Amino acid sequence: MQFQPTDIEGLTAIRLTRFADERGTFARLFCRDSFAGHGLVHSFVQASLSVTQHAGTLRGLHFQRPPHEEVKLIRCVRGAIFDVVADLRPASPTYLRWQGFELSPGSDIALYIPKGCAHGFQTLCDDCEVLYQMSTPYAPGYADGVRYDDPMLNIGWPRAVAMIADKDLAWPAIPARG
Numbered sequence: 001m002q003f004q005p006t007d008i009e010g011l012t013a014i015r016l017t018r019f020a021d022e023r024g025t026f027a028r029l030f031c032r033d034s035f036a037g038h039g040l041v042h043s044f045v046q047a048s049l050s051v052t053q054h055a056g057t058l059r060g061l062h063f064q065r066p067p068h069e070e071v072k073l074i075r076c077v078r079g080a081i082f083d084v085v086a087d088l089r090p091a092s093p094t095y096l097r098w099q100g101f102e103l104s105p106g107s108d109i110a111l112y113i114p115k116g117c118a119h120g121f122q123t124l125c126d127d128c129e130v131l132y133q134m135s136t137p138y139a140p141g142y143a144d145g146v147r148y149d150d151p152m153l154n155i156g157w158p159r160a161v162a163m164i165a166d167k168d169l170a171w172p173a174i175p176a177r178g
Helices: 032-037
Strands: 002-005 012-015 019-021 024-026 046-052 057-064 072-078 081-087 098-103 109-113 117-123 128-134 143-145
Touching: 046 057, 057 081, 072 081, 072 098, 081 109, 098 109
Parallel strands: none
Antiparallel strands: 002 012, 012 109, 019 024, 046 128, 057 117, 057 143, 072 109, 072 128, 081 098, 081 117
16 A cells, blocks of 8 residues: 555545456555554544445535544545545644545545545446445534535536535535634
8 A cells, every 4th residue: 555645634545556466456455554654543443335326426525523523534446436525624734625536446546534624525427336434433413514515615526416415405614714
């Protein structure tokens, strides 16, 4: 695994190292010691799979409020998505910056998303599956989000939104700081 810093403080792109022979390939998806050696959370307590049927569907932007903030490890295992991470940590040097990544099984990239960042994605094709690993169990009373089209973030989604949950449309905008 190769750990690559990104434009957002604490967000790490993790690129698989594939070993190939006549049978196919092999790659390690996670190694506790490698994560710990890079100063990353290396204990995940929950894993979830998101299945999305239609291209252009948008999910997010989601996060959990303290004291249930979570680190996420995200990988697209089928299809292709445009994955977005937005820094919502006021004390961060990258506060209100976002970064997008195209994730697919062929891109060999997973994203390590630090606490305090919102996460969402848009499907680029039909039938996508996204694997999530979380450092903290889901706490429904602490689930939160911001609008995908928040003007403070000004995210450049790659396509028109074909489908989005009412819940995601109801998230508030980030308050302007004065």
